[in-house]
Amino acid sequence: QQPVQSPQAVILREGEDAVINCSSSKALYSVHWYRQKHGEAPVFLMILLKGGEQKGHDKISASFNEKKQQSSLYLTASQLSYSGTYFCGTLSGGYQKVTFGTGTKLQVIP
């Protein structure tokens, strides 16, 4: 079953913050976050492992609540380059089979 992402779409002005949520009904080993720009391949942002710490680089960070099987991606002081569709992927079984959500389309405007 696909993880559920919310919101489905969001529009921000430069400098504003956003939170994207990802929720699964299964027990998770890890959560993966990707960003995809129009016409391009998804690009890896970060992985959060079960039992691991909150991660982040630059002004993008994420958390993983193992008890609730939820992850959140935090984008602070958004930049125009943050525009794109963000996907979470969840790993709950073997063979590295990551199941992706339907995505959150984020648009940053000047």
Add this chain to the structure above:
Amino acid sequence: DAGITQSPRYKITETGRQVTLMCHQTWSHSYMFWYRQDLGHGLRLIYYSAAADITDKGEVPDGYVVSRSKTENFPLTLESATRSQTSVYFCASTAGGLGETQYFGPGTRLLVL
């Protein structure tokens, strides 16, 4: 460092024809995957492979065939293309392990007329 490549990048074909999409990675990753991406559905797994000669179905395997005779190659064949298979196809690979991410190829845009 070529990474992961796909060919062709664009393909137009007709209903009923056989089409093969190629995927090649230079990292010697054990795991390889084929996804299709359609509006409203995100990325859906078609087939995956844990190693050479080991493949298994994903979420939407009907109408597709895969093989993996060499670690670096993972071709996807549409045996008899249908219009519903018009999509963007992404190949991905990973070394494996809980902390490893998947790396995606550039994608193949397939149009079935």
